[in-house]
Amino acid sequence: MPRELDEKDIAILKKLAPECGDLTCSGSGHMFHSILPPVSNHFSEDSEDFIRRLSSLGDDELTYITDLIRKGDESLGCLPVEDVEALVHLIHDRLSPEVAQNVISAYESGNACEH
Template sequence: MARKLDEKDIDLLKKLAPECIDLECSSSGVNFKSILPPVANHFSKDISDFSHRLEALSEKELEYLLDLIKDGRESLGCLRPDYVMAFQEMVARRAGEEQAGKIIKIYTANDVCE
């Protein structure tokens, strides 16, 4: 679901990608509508960098992000499968296998990039 990032979302995006100055996607000219896709696709150098950035999330921030994903407000559709797997592995380690399984189900059920 496309959405407008609120202040909390923007703060989280900038925590994961401190170099993020403009909230506009350079390739589409549209404002970012999710947190993880720009971190993965625009700011991370590679999957290792993406994983490292995710480790900066506090437990509360991770829980917030997982709630956004489960509610359909955070899109995983624009992430490459290997980046989703890196996110899923971090979720399994920090929030449990059940939460990680939900992430994969959501990703495989909705392949739309918003």
């Protein structure tokens, strides 16, 4: 499922993690292939910080990410469970219960963490 981040992806990543200097994972040395895992695992201090960052997105940006998740283009496999739960609550509250359920289904489909 690795993908190359496009300009829109990079803009959202930089909005969520302005301290992101480059697009390389410090742990693996590989380029980031998703938006949420680096924000969760490299830049957020905890789940509260993760959700605070995601809350800065507009509904159109959040919808874009959920569309990527539903298509299997955005990885949730590397996120801690508490960050996935926080994401689902945000989507439920901001977009809809149906979209939140779609994200849960995508998460439960079991895409493993890819490095």
